[in-house]
Amino acid sequence: MSDRIGFRLALPVIGWLWLFWPSLSNMVNVWANSKTYEHCFLVVPICLWLVWRERKVIKPLRPSVSWLAVALLAVSCFLWLLGRAASIGLFEHIAAIVSLQLLLWAVLGTAIIRRFWFPLLYLLFAIPFGESLIPKLQIITADLSVWLLNISNIPVYRDGLYLTIPNGRFYVAEACSGIRFLMSSVALGTLFAYLQFTKVYKRTLFVAFSFIFPIIANGIRAYGIVMIGYFSNMEYAAGADHLVYGWLFFSVVILVIFFTASLFSDQQAPYVKLPQQPSALSARQTWGALGLVALIFIATALWKQQLDQGQPLLSSQQTDAMNPQPVMLTEWGISFPHAERSQRQSAADGKAELYTARYNIWQRDGELISSTNQLFNKDIWSVDNSQSVTLPAGIHAKSMTVSNAKGNSMRVIYWYCVNAFCSSNPLAIKLMKASYRLAGQQGVSDVFAIASTELSDNQIKDIIDVGTNKHSVILKNSHQR
Structure with a gap:
């Protein structure tokens, strides 16, 4: 029985490893470099042990196929592509693990998977989330x-x-x-x-x-x-x-x-040996399911290759080693590395500052939403509160109040844009970026941030002038630095 299951799993699992290896490697790298997720190294051994301790249960069961799992596998593969296109590691990691779960369900059938539902679901703890x-x-x-x-x-x-x-x-x-x-x-x-x-x-x-x-x-x-x-x-x-x-x-x-x-533990139910089940699965059904799985993996790999080989249409202001980030003249500490271009200007007699940075959605180094970017220096400032605000031209932005150890406070209003779409929601921006990349289209993404230690939200709104294309934002009575 175990030999039959091993044969059915060998090629599909190898295909899964081949397709999702970049995300799996990244996931293990997160485990190794973050103390928050060191426990993830134990998840796979625990799952294997849980399966081993119940190995007697599987002997009477015959493998089958699940066409529902095959269909859902296509959905999880698309989620993985969406994660890669949007540079959302969590989507990639979830899709990789869920694809393995669906793959096992597809090639082993519902009866076997039902007996091992917990080890299968426990694999989700291998995903670095939280x-x-x-x-x-x-x-x-x-x-x-x-x-x-x-x-x-x-x-x-x-x-x-x-x-x-x-x-x-x-x-x-x-x-x-x-x-x-x-x-x-x-x-x-x-x-x-x-x-x-x-x-x-x-x-x-x-x-x-x-x-x-x-x-x-x-x-x-x-x-x-x-x-x-x-x-x-x-x-x-x-x-x-x-x-x-x-x-x-x-x-x-x-x-x-x-x-x-x-x-408060319960008494465990004694092991009951199940009757031997006859095999009612034809070779045509088995190879049909395996063929569909292979087709889904190949189609996903080809689409991934298109994403990886996509060439950016660089704007006239290309990333240049001679065009560094502007010098920070205050303790604001905003930073968006690897931007194609960035600019800083002040207004209201120095009471407010505007920072902008632009990325190409296809560039390989740097992106608009990234853990390496920061809207303020986290070593100096901490967030007290945040709320949504509506700016001219109907832009939905986010307003934060940050404070430092000296007792000073600063208000930061920011929003992002991908082409004509603007929002302060990072997930919405990433998904919009992914839609352009999956369709093979070009685009740029921008961040706009305004900081002031003296002005209120309404006062900041009064000095903002947003262009009709939402990519032209200036502060009235401003000068560049």
Whole structure:
């Protein structure tokens, strides 16, 4: 039986590896370079172990094919192409893993996949996701810390993510958000829920517990660090931070989760041997499904090749080593490297500044929406709040208020454009860029950002003059730098 399944899987899995190798390699690189996703290295071995421990269940089952899975495989391959065209790594990673799940379903059939639904779904934890939660987790950590400090009668003043006590100042940085512990805890908690419980409601509650408990524990950890700094006159806070935030704290969290799972675990159902199933699958159906899978992979590979070989139609202002980014004359710190061109100008007697940068949607180095780009210097500023605003010409922009350790605040209004489409939503911009690339069309993408430490949103709107093509934006009474 295992030999038959191995033969059916060999070529399709090799084809999957060949097609999705760039995304898989990138995904492993993320695991290796981010402590948040180090647990992902354990996901595949855990899935293989889960299959091995249930190997007796599969013996009576006969492989079949699933035409629904074949159809869905085409959808996941298109999602992968969309991710590559839009430079959205998360789409690529999701599509790669889901394509493997659908491939196994397609060539093994519903009966077998139903018996191994959990190992198959558990593969999703190999996808590096969750970074979008960091800003919210930072806020929650700050909220919990302030609440606990108030209960302890410790005077504290909060300014965004900065917490000030009588003898020191703390900043809830991204590393203090607890995202590392949260992702590992949810992955292990889901595994414990499957192994320890048989009732659906218990599994659901335990997964929810493994998500909520690390968030609360991280808030307590942050509170403890502030308390150590308070009572030691800031002498031991930094050292305690590394100690408490390390493996010791994480081990305590995992032990609590594991103990809770053991305390309320269900009795596992005894193994019941299933009757041998006759094989009703014809060779024509098998080869037909495998042929369709191969056709989908080949079509996807050809489309990918077209994307990879697409040549940009460079504008007259090509990227040039002699055309560096403008010198930052203030602490704003906005930066969009590898832009074809960039410009900076000021207005309102220096009370506001406009920054613009342009990219070609086909250029290989640099893009409009990227983790290397920043709308402000994150080492100096932190976001207090953000909201949507509507500018002249109907542009939907985003307004942020950022502050620094000196107590200064700055308002930043920004938006992006791809050809005539403008939005402050990065996902919408990336998908619009992908639509042009998938259709083989040319285009440019721009960022517009306005910063001021003195003007309000309405005052900034009054000095903005947007051209009819939405790519001509100037500040009234301005001069270039």
